[in-house]
Amino acid sequence: xxxxxxxxxxxxxxxxxxxxxxxxxxxxxxxxxxxxxxxxxxxxxxxxxxxxxxxxxxxxxxxxxxxxxxxxxxxxxxxxxxxxxxxxxxxxxxxxxxxxxxxxxxxxxxxxxxxxxxxxxxxxxxxxxxxxxxxxxxxxxxxxxxxxxxxxxxxxxxxxxxxxxxxxxxxxxxxxxxxxxxxxxxxxxxxxxxxxxxxxxxxxxxxxxxxxxxxxxxxxxxxxxxxxxxxxxxxxxxxxxxxxxxxxxxxxxxxxxxxxxxxxxxxxxxxxxxxxxxxxxxxxxxxxxxxxxxxxxxxxxxxxxxxxxxxxxxxxxxxxxxxxxxxxxxxxxxxxxxxxxxxxxxxxxxxxxxxxxxxxxxxxxxxxxxxxxxxxxxxxxxxxxxxxxxxxxxxxxxxxxxxxxxxxxxxxxxxxxxxxxxxxxxxxxxxxxxxxxxxxxxxxxxxxxxxxxxxxxxxxxxxxxxxxxxxxxxxxxxxxxxxxxxxxxxxxxxxxxxxxxxxxxxxxxxxxxxxxxxxxxxxxxxxxxxxxxxxxxxxxxxxxxxxxxxxxxxxxxxxxxxxxxxxxxxxx
Numbered sequence: 001x002x003x004x005x006x007x008x009x010x011x012x013x014x015x016x017x018x019x020x021x022x023x024x025x026x027x028x029x030x031x032x033x034x035x036x037x038x039x040x041x042x043x044x045x046x047x048x049x050x051x052x053x054x055x056x057x058x059x060x061x062x063x064x065x066x067x068x069x070x071x072x073x074x075x076x077x078x079x080x081x082x083x084x085x086x087x088x089x090x091x092x093x094x095x096x097x098x099x100x101x102x103x104x105x106x107x108x109x110x111x112x113x114x115x116x117x118x119x120x121x122x123x124x125x126x127x128x129x130x131x132x133x134x135x136x137x138x139x140x141x142x143x144x145x146x147x148x149x150x151x152x153x154x155x156x157x158x159x160x161x162x163x164x165x166x167x168x169x170x171x172x173x174x175x176x177x178x179x180x181x182x183x184x185x186x187x188x189x190x191x192x193x194x195x196x197x198x199x200x201x202x203x204x205x206x207x208x209x210x211x212x213x214x215x216x217x218x219x220x221x222x223x224x225x226x227x228x229x230x231x232x233x234x235x236x237x238x239x240x241x242x243x244x245x246x247x248x249x250x251x252x253x254x255x256x257x258x259x260x261x262x263x264x265x266x267x268x269x270x271x272x273x274x275x276x277x278x279x280x281x282x283x284x285x286x287x288x289x290x291x292x293x294x295x296x297x298x299x300x301x302x303x304x305x306x307x308x309x310x311x312x313x314x315x316x317x318x319x320x321x322x323x324x325x326x327x328x329x330x331x332x333x334x335x336x337x338x339x340x341x342x343x344x345x346x347x348x349x350x351x352x353x354x355x356x357x358x359x360x361x362x363x364x365x366x367x368x369x370x371x372x373x374x375x376x377x378x379x380x381x382x383x384x385x386x387x388x389x390x391x392x393x394x395x396x397x398x399x400x401x402x403x404x405x406x407x408x409x410x411x412x413x414x415x416x417x418x419x420x421x422x423x424x425x426x427x428x429x430x431x432x433x434x435x436x437x438x439x440x441x442x443x444x445x446x447x448x449x450x451x452x453x454x455x456x457x458x459x460x461x462x463x464x465x466x467x468x469x470x471x472x473x474x475x476x477x478x479x480x481x482x483x484x485x486x487x488x489x490x491x492x493x494x495x496x497x498x499x500x501x502x503x504x505x506x507x508x509x510x511x512x513x514x515x516x517x518x519x520x521x522x523x524x525x526x527x528x529x530x531x532x533x534x535x536x537x538x539x540x541x542x543x544x545x546x547x548x549x550x551x552x553x554x555x556x557x558x559x560x561x562x563x564x565x566x567x568x569x570x571x572x
Contacts (some may be wrong), residue, residue, distance in 0.1 A: 002232050007207025009227040010188040011196035014244055015159060015180035016233075019218040022162040032102040037157040043096050046103040049143035054083055056139065079166075082136040088114070103144055111137045135166040159220045161211055165203075167192045171336060174199055180222040182229060184211035187477065192508060198531055204229060207554070221371065255534040259289055263537050265545040271519070274332070276505060284324040285530040292329035295527025296392065296480045296505040297322060298377065300337050312375040312382075319383035332390040332453070332527075333380055335373070337362050357461075362395020362432075367404055377412045385422035392453055399445035405429065406448065421570035430504075434458035439487050442494045452495050455529065456506030456538040460484055461493050479508050485521065485555055492522040503527045516540040516572045 034042050055081055082088065088110065095106035114133055156177025164185045165173075170192065173181070179202070186192060186205035196203040202224030204210075210229045214220065221230040221237055230237055263271045273288030274295025286294060294417075302310050302318060310318075325330050338361065366373040380391055393405050407431060416423050433439050434455030456479060461467065463484055466477045479485075488504075495502030503525035508514050510528030512535050518526070519540070528536060550572050558564045 002230065002234050002237075003213065005203040005207065005210040005229045005231070006335060007182065007210055007227045007229065008188055009203075009224050010186065010193035010205045011201055011203035011224050013180070013200060013202035013224040013331060014241060014248065015202045015220075015222040015224070016238075016241055017157045017159040017179040017220060017222070019161050019216060019220050020178075021214060021216040023158060029104045029108045033100050033103050034096075034102055039097055039100060042103050043093055043128075044107060045144070046092060046106070048098065049103070049140050050083060051200065052143040053136070053139045054080065056143075057083070071435075079136050079139075080131060083140075084527060097104060104141070107137060107141055107144070132166070134164070135169075136534075140405045141146040161214045161220075161223055165192055165561070167195050170195050170199055170201065174201055180204075180220075180224065182207050182210055182214070182220075182222065184208045198529060200531070222559050224535065238303075255538060258534050258537050258541070261537065261541065263290075263292075263540055265540055265543050267544050267546050269335075269524075270546045271540050272525040273501075273533055274503060274505075274525060275530050275541075276510075276527055277322075277530075277531065280321065280325060282530055286533070287326055287329070289530055289533050291329070291530065291533060292330070292340055293388075294322070295332050295503050295525070297331060297333045298334055298337065299335060303336060303338060309372060309375075311562065312379045315376060315379035316382045319379055319389075320386050323358075323383050323387035323389060326387060328387055330388040330390060332392050332396055333383075334392040334432070335363070335376060335380075336366050337394040338365060357467075363393050363401050363405065363553040364395060370408070374412060376406065377409055378416060381413055381416055381423045381427060382421055384424035384427045389424065390428040390430060390451065392430045392432060394432045394455070395435060395458075396433075396445075397435040399441075399448065402429075402445045402448045410440065429529045430501075433491055434462070434506075436462050436487070439491055442491065446500065447496055449500070451501040452491065452503075454488065454491055454502065454506065456504055457489070459506070462507075463487060478561060479514065480517075480568075482556075482558055482560065482564070484566065485517075485558075488523075489521045489552070489556060496522065501525060510536065512536055512539055516543055516548055517555070517568060519543055519545060520548040520555060522549070522552065 010352050087308060091110050091113075092103070092106050095101050095109055096103060099106075101109065111133070126150050141380050156179075158178055159180045159182060160173060160178050161182045162184075164183050165181055181196070181201065181203045183203070183205050184207060188205060192204065193203055202222050204222060204224060204227050207227070207229060214229075214231060218235065221233040221241055223229075226287065233241070263273050265271065272292045273290075274293050275282065275289075275291040276296045276298075277283050277286060277294050278301050299315075299319075302315060319333060322333075360368060366376075377391070380389060383389055391409070393402070396402060409427070409429060413423050413427075428450035429462060430451035430453055431438070431445075431449050432453050432455045433442070434457070436459070439459065460477070460481075460564065464477060466473050492502055494500075502523075503509075504523055505527035509518065509523075509526045510532040512532065515536050516539065517524075526536060555564055555567055558567060
């Protein structure tokens with residue numbers, strides 16, 4: 001019987017497929033005791049499952065390439081750390097030896113105990129780590145039962161229906177032909193959602209009712225644009241699906257014609273489209289699509305690939321190749337931004353901070369480790385001899401931090417020149433505006449920097465005091481808040497007054513739904529993932545900037561999110 005249900009759209013796209021419902025079977029494990037003589041064999045069985053889970057994680061890592069190797073690697077690192085946690089392993093062994101529980105029930109008891117610990121923690125970031133724990137335990141449980149580690153569907157054309165999905169699973173799911181994902185939990189701003197958009201995989205989150213009512217084998221029509229899920233679609237639904245598919249294919253072909261087009265509004269204003277990058281593949285794609293340069297290169301991924309921090313020479317080679325790959329177009333490299341939600345295999349960031357999102361991260365971490373920071377700045381300066389390099393500093397909140405970075409940068413430049421290294425005469429120094437204090441106190445250090453980059457992901461999170469990865473408050477996490485719009489406008493106006501190049505490099509810049517909004521607020525430089533560059537270019541070319549600027553004034557007078565949404569719907 002046809003049934004229409006709804007969730008929150010997190011990654012756009014249309015999909016038609018057979019439902020594969022992934023049940024949380026482990027939670028239903030019953031208490032089971034084993035004979036005393038079977039204890040050691042049961043422990044051996046458990047450790048074999050743990051080894052299988054570790055091997056599967058390693059295999060996933062080896063299959064990843066390009067940007068995904070960086071983006072998903074951090075989550076694989078977290079899961080590996082959980083698997084290697086002595087408290088988890090020894091606790092399981094103890095439950096089997098002392099109480100003679102089966103490995104299955106011991107795993108369930110250990111899961112329940114650790115989940116209770118996470119749930120009792122006040123810090124939202126640490127609570128969010130429960131999701132990683134759940135995925136790891138589920139992988140071990142699956143290994144115990146000799147099923148695929150992640151219990152992922154194995155048939156092309158399936159729609160995965162589950163409570164939640166880990167970022168590290170997404171690449172594997174696409175390889176197996178999964179056409180869409182529906183989850184009961186999750187947020188449109190979660191890491192899974194961001195990666196799903198990069199993979200062009202339709203994703204609907206927060207669909208509690210849908211997950212409860214969908215049965216394994218149901219035919220599903222998934223609309224990642226609206227968040228609509230149709231169970232057993234009728235003939236008219238299928239005709240509409242085919243029609244939308246044809247329209248989407250036509251739109252994609254039209255976008256490809258814009259690869260060499262200028263990014264200019266209808267009233268003749270040029271807008272710069274820069275690319276976010278984490279790999280050589282991203283750089284190649286950005287150049288091929290006509291990006292004006294790299295607006296954000298996340299250098300921390302170099303520090304997340306192996307044990308120990310990369311030395312100056314290793315960093316230099318990566319930065320040099322990146323700069324040469326853009327063939328003269330400017331490249332903005334962000335200094336180390338470990339901490340908070342980024343796994344750290346090099347052991348640089350603090351591992352047990354009470355509130356990591358507000359702790360030793362970004363520029364604070366770099367200044368706390370001057371030797372490490374000095375090697376990175378030297379590598380960046382050496383790369384500047386091969387093309388135009390800009391250095392971007394994350395999480396700045398104080399003028400003192402900017403001055404300290406500038407002093408160290410100048411010192412490194414003098415040292416390199418004395419050693420006979422070539423260094424560009426001018427290397428621009430910019431800061432990310434993602435801390436509300438920095439946004440409000442720009443006048444105090446604006447003269448100390450050469451450009452600004454707005455990190456909307458963290459800025460929105462800190463302004464609204466909402467953890468973007470917490471699905472319990474996900475509905476409230478939106479940049480369409482009067483405070484967010486006003487802060488963005490103030491930053492952009494400051495940059496205009498001071499003649500400072502100002503871009504937006506957060507997810508907001510790459511979301512076509514927000515392109516005209518940002519233009520209306522005064523943005524003229526977008527830094528976004530290459531996957532959405534052509535779509536954003538098409539919207540800009542179809543926009544009249546002068547008209548949008550008039551809309552901007554009205555948007556700033558709106559009193560709430562609903563008012564902002566009404567204005568955008570009526571005028572965009």
